[in-house]
Amino acid sequence: GQQLNQSPQSMFIQEGEDVSMNCTSSSIFNTWLWYKQDPGEGPVLLIALYKAGELTSNGRLTAQFGITRKDSFLNISASIPSDVGIYFCAGQRGAQKLVFGQGTRLTINP
Amino acid sequence: EAGVVQSPRYKIIEKKQPVAFWCNPISGHNTLYWYLQNLGQGPELLIRYENEEAVDDSQLPKDRFSAERLKGVDSTLKIQPAELGDSAVYLCASSLLRGGTGELFFGEGSRLTVL
Numbered sequence: 001g002q003q004l005n006q007s008p009q010s011m012f013i014q015e016g017e018d019v020s021m022n023c024t025s026s027s028i029f030n031t032w033l034w035y036k037q038d039p040g041e042g043p044v045l046l047i048a049l050y051k052a053g054e055l056t057s058n059g060r061l062t063a064q065f066g067i068t069r070k071d072s073f074l075n076i077s078a079s080i081p082s083d084v085g086i087y088f089c090a091g092q093r094g095a096q097k098l099v100f101g102q103g104t105r106l107t108i109n110p
Numbered sequence: 111e112a113g114v115v116q117s118p119r120y121k122i123i124e125k126k127q128p129v130a131f132w133c134n135p136i137s138g139h140n141t142l143y144w145y146l147q148n149l150g151q152g153p154e155l156l157i158r159y160e161n162e163e164a165v166d167d168s169q170l171p172k173d174r175f176s177a178e179r180l181k182g183v184d185s186t187l188k189i190q191p192a193e194l195g196d197s198a199v200y201l202c203a204s205s206l207l208r209g210g211t212g213e214l215f216f217g218e219g220s221r222l223t224v225l
Contacts, residue, residue: 004152033213042114042201042216043153088152097166098214100152 006089006101014109019076021104023089031092032065032072037103038085046087047074076106084108112136114217116202122223128190131220134183135204142179143214144187145201153201153216159185189222197224 006023013019023032031050035043047058049065049072056063060077072089086103115134123129135142140161145153156175158166161182170177174193179185189196199221203214 035216040218040221042203042218045213045215048213090152097155097158097169100154102152103150 004089004091004099004101006087006104008104009102010105010107012107012109013079015079015081017079019079019083019106020073021075021087022071022073023091023101024071025091025099026070027091027093028069029091029093030069031098032063033090033092033098034061034063034072034074035088035090035100036085037088043088079106079108081108081110114202114204114215116200116217116220118220119218120221120223122225123192124225125194126191128188129192129222130189131187131200131202131222133185133187133202133217135185135202136206136215139204139206139215140182141205141207142185143203143205144177144185145203145216147199147201147219149198156187156200192222192224194224197222 004023004025033048034046036046037043047056047063052069053067054065062075064073086105088103089101090098092098117132142159144156146156147153157170157177159179162179177187199219201216201219203216205214
């Protein structure tokens with residue numbers, strides 16, 4: 001079945017640093033979504049991407065839909081304590097089910 | 111606008127007991143999903159509804175799991191009997207677009223512990 005590989009699995013950074021994470025797949029997707037999950041909560045949608053090469057921003061977050069349609073990237077600029085959490089990528093092809101990655105756990109040292 | 115509402119938030123039961131989770135999607139969202147999230151993993155789809163019709167239940171363990179969405183609005187997910195390995199978070203999500211496409215909005219989840 002389809003699998004998404006997220007990298008890195010965890011990150012430990014200092015407040016104010018920029019963050020980069022990515023998601024790769026062996027299959028082509030035509031939709032990429034990025035979610036953030038806080039402890040004890042459900043995932044919250046951050047950014048949705050629908051076109052190869054698309055670059056979309058949401059505040060300090062920027063995500064890109066890879067040209068090959070097999071990857072996506074999420075960047076967070078000038079991290080702050082509330083950015084702590086687990087970030088999930090999710091990909092979808094047509095009407096097939098949305099497939100989630102394993103998550104990247106972000107920890108920020110003040 | 112109210113988000114996806116789930117209950118209960120937490121449930122602790124002994125193995126072999128039944129358990130049920132309830133979900134009310136965002137108003138106007140015809141598509142409803144139940145996901146399973148194991149510790150340290152991403153969500154995995156159990157079942158997707160378009161209105162009251164289950165259009166993708168291929169990942170639902172039908173020997174012990176069942177779900178319904180009788181009036182095409184709220185939904186119930188049941189496990190009977192529960193096993194130790196069922197301990198996980200059960201997430202409900204809804205989306206506006208049909209066909210399983212578009213942006214999913216999740217509830218807070220129901221955390222199940224089976225002893």
